[in-house]
Amino acid sequence: MMRQVRNRIIKRLFFVALLLSVLSGTAVFFLEIKKVDEHVLQLALKEAQSLSDHVAFLSLRDERDFALVREQVAEHIMSDHISRGNFVVIELYDPDRKKVLKVSDPDYEQVEDAVGKQPRKMPLAVKADYRKLYIDGLLYIQVSSPISIASGEVVAYFEGIYRMDPGAMGAINMRLLVSVLQVVLVIFVTAAAMYPVIIVLSRDMIRLSDDLAMANMGILEALGSAVSKRDRGTNSHNYRVTLYAIRMAEAIGLDREGIKGLVKGAFLHDIGKIGVSDDILNKPSELTREESRLMEAHVDHGVDIVKNYAWLGDAFDVVMYHHEKYDGTGYRTGLRGKDIPLKARIFTIVDVFDALTSRRPYRDPVSYHEALRMMREERGTRFDPDLLNKFMAIAPDLHRDVCLACDDRLVGMLADLRTVYFGAR
Numbered sequence: 001m002m003r004q005v006r007n008r009i010i011k012r013l014f015f016v017a018l019l020l021s022v023l024s025g026t027a028v029f030f031l032e033i034k035k036v037d038e039h040v041l042q043l044a045l046k047e048a049q050s051l052s053d054h055v056a057f058l059s060l061r062d063e064r065d066f067a068l069v070r071e072q073v074a075e076h077i078m079s080d081h082i083s084r085g086n087f088v089v090i091e092l093y094d095p096d097r098k099k100v101l102k103v104s105d106p107d108y109e110q111v112e113d114a115v116g117k118q119p120r121k122m123p124l125a126v127k128a129d130y131r132k133l134y135i136d137g138l139l140y141i142q143v144s145s146p147i148s149i150a151s152g153e154v155v156a157y158f159e160g161i162y163r164m165d166p167g168a169m170g171a172i173n174m175r176l177l178v179s180v181l182q183v184v185l186v187i188f189v190t191a192a193a194m195y196p197v198i199i200v201l202s203r204d205m206i207r208l209s210d211d212l213a214m215a216n217m218g219i220l221e222a223l224g225s226a227v228s229k230r231d232r233g234t235n236s237h238n239y240r241v242t243l244y245a246i247r248m249a250e251a252i253g254l255d256r257e258g259i260k261g262l263v264k265g266a267f268l269h270d271i272g273k274i275g276v277s278d279d280i281l282n283k284p285s286e287l288t289r290e291e292s293r294l295m296e297a298h299v300d301h302g303v304d305i306v307k308n309y310a311w312l313g314d315a316f317d318v319v320m321y322h323h324e325k326y327d328g329t330g331y332r333t334g335l336r337g338k339d340i341p342l343k344a345r346i347f348t349i350v351d352v353f354d355a356l357t358s359r360r361p362y363r364d365p366v367s368y369h370e371a372l373r374m375m376r377e378e379r380g381t382r383f384d385p386d387l388l389n390k391f392m393a394i395a396p397d398l399h400r401d402v403c404l405a406c407d408d409r410l411v412g413m414l415a416d417l418r419t420v421y422f423g424a425r
């Protein structure tokens with residue numbers, strides 16, 4: 001049980017850590033990207049603004065002077081901002097947003113072509129703007145910005161394509177990777193640190209739940225035994241049918257949850273007899289029709305008792321259907337065949353076997369072999385034929401281990417199995 005809980009905790013912690021890593025890693029990634037964008041934009045804008053000293057020619061009215069200075073500015077841009085800088089294209093616009101100069105690096109014509117094919121044109125906005133472009137695996141930033149002089153007056157507009165240095169890109173990518181890995185590492189280390197704390201808390205919870213389950217089982221056994229003692233003068237019937245039922249369930253491979261329901265049902269199957277009078281319950285002779293009707297109502301009383309408790313929900317099938325017969329002639333619902341719940345079909349076999357082989361107020365027990373013979377006669381009518389076959393196969397062991405055991409031995413065996421199926425540790 002603890003191993004299952006431990007595995008579940010590990011899986012859940014890992015899943016939560018993974019989820020947090022993906023979410024946090026993504027958030028960190030985009031935050032870092034945004035920071036890098038801002039950084040690169042500032043570099044590009046700084047370079048653009050540095051051209052403010054060279055755009056005074058835009059106000060020249062003489063065409064020759066204008067062309068001359070424009071040529072000088074173009075040479076300056078080519079040498080300082082393109083050949084030795086990071087721009088591959090620079091365009092200048094006058095205050096009326098008319099293009100007056102374009103300088104581009106002939107080695108990056110493909111970039112210009114690619115940018116020209118991009119659907120969105122950069123607007124010559126009143127404030128700086130940018131967009132990122134990946135061309136041939138390299139990052140370029142297209143920047144647009146007004147150029148202003150000291151007074152704040154916009155004297156020109158700048159538009160350029162800034163090339164991210166591959167070396168700088170590598171460093172940025174490495175920084176990104178390290179940042180994301182740091183976040184992931186912190187999350188997984190935190191999850192690992194939480195693991196022992198959760199394990200200790202879970203162990204305490206399991207111990208409490210274990211104690212509670214055992215206490216519940218104790219109450220359930222006491223209740224079932226009280227009814228059995230009143231009905232039969234001994235509580236060993238309940239112990240035996242429970243042991244038989246568990247062995248049957250194990251033989252057919254019923255799962256743990258099914259066996260737990262079967263055990264609860266075995267203890268409580270006749271709990272409804274609490275509502276049947278002693279006169280009927282202990283009548284040594286055959287019951288009248290009316291007495292039989294009252295006796296059969298013990299199923300309804302039992303259902304009324306168990307249906308209100310969630311913990312007893314899995315006992316319902318046995319309490320409700322333990323007097324049904326495979327051919328549909330049983331009570332209280334007349335269900336037949338495989339429509340009768342499996343736990344009830346199992347229980348019917350072991351209940352009848354124990355009824356036949358134990359002493360009742362109105363008759364002596366029949367022998368083990370006689371009991372098996374009588375049960376075979378009801379194969380397919382009262383009992384599920386497949387289950388009866390299984391029962392016949394283990395009947396010798398059941399007879400030796402359970403039927404012939406004393407009450408103390410029965411209590412010991414039951415305590416062991418109760419720990420197996422209801423113990424959490």
Ligand SMILES: [Fe+2]
Nearest residue numbers: 269270322323
């Ligand atoms: Fe019954």
